[in-house]
Amino acid sequence: MSESNKHLDSHDTTDAKHLKAAKQPVGLTIAPDASHRSGVVAPSLLSIELRDRVIQWLQKHVPASRLQHILRVEQMAIELAQRHDIDPLQAAQAGLMHDLAKFFKPQRLLEMARAERLVLDPVDVANPHLLHAAVGAIVARDEFGIHDESVLDAIRHHTLGCPGMSSLSCVVFLADSLEPGRGDTPELVALRESSQQNLYRAVWLTCDESLRHLLSRAQQIHPRMVQTRNWALALADKKLPQPRIR
Ligand SMILES: [Fe+2]
Numbered sequence: 001m002s003e004s005n006k007h008l009d010s011h012d013t014t015d016a017k018h019l020k021a022a023k024q025p026v027g028l029t030i031a032p033d034a035s036h037r038s039g040v041v042a043p044s045l046l047s048i049e050l051r052d053r054v055i056q057w058l059q060k061h062v063p064a065s066r067l068q069h070i071l072r073v074e075q076m077a078i079e080l081a082q083r084h085d086i087d088p089l090q091a092a093q094a095g096l097m098h099d100l101a102k103f104f105k106p107q108r109l110l111e112m113a114r115a116e117r118l119v120l121d122p123v124d125v126a127n128p129h130l131l132h133a134a135v136g137a138i139v140a141r142d143e144f145g146i147h148d149e150s151v152l153d154a155i156r157h158h159t160l161g162c163p164g165m166s167s168l169s170c171v172v173f174l175a176d177s178l179e180p181g182r183g184d185t186p187e188l189v190a191l192r193e194s195s196q197q198n199l200y201r202a203v204w205l206t207c208d209e210s211l212r213h214l215l216s217r218a219q220q221i222h223p224r225m226v227q228t229r230n231w232a233l234a235l236a237d238k239k240l241p242q243p244r245i246r
């Protein structure tokens, strides 16, 4: 589920099929004319080179199972972006780089966040792992030269979301929680269905699922996840069938 509880994440699975499929140059999976809509440069050799460089970096900094999760998030983010008329290249970049700092030590996360003068909530300080999202955006900028603020925001918000976040950020937030490696529980199946229909509704319901998970385990709840949930709830399509309450 959403990464407010993913610091105890054990959902990753080894799946060579996914890895093999996602190793294709990501540009080749994007509809040829899709990138023209937003004015972003069409998928090019450069983006493939960047992707290779990121994957080589990830191979040194995260376990193989995490890399497979990342590649599944990249693929699902592309698919959701295409579904909702969002730039798939931006979705691919954010998906591929969303977990760059996932395995940074807590002290390093805190030091990098403070050096960047990020405003830290007490829940961040008590659970520095939550900072891997914000620190991941710093790594994407400094290590890979990403300066597209939309992409950096999608990386920053992939764990807790953020009220007012863009559709691109919604897509990456949802792809991280709902990629196929997370499982096939009825709740996940329903959330994937929601993500096809209405991004706000899917964000709201994904937050609800994460909040239930945290409450059931007596874990701290970051206030930003509650704010994200309330924001998405206000914008969600209420005409759709109401979710099943457990
Ligand atoms: Fe993450």
Ligand SMILES: [Fe+2]
Residues within 6 Å of the ligand: 069, 073, 098, 099, 176
């Ligand atoms: Fe992730």
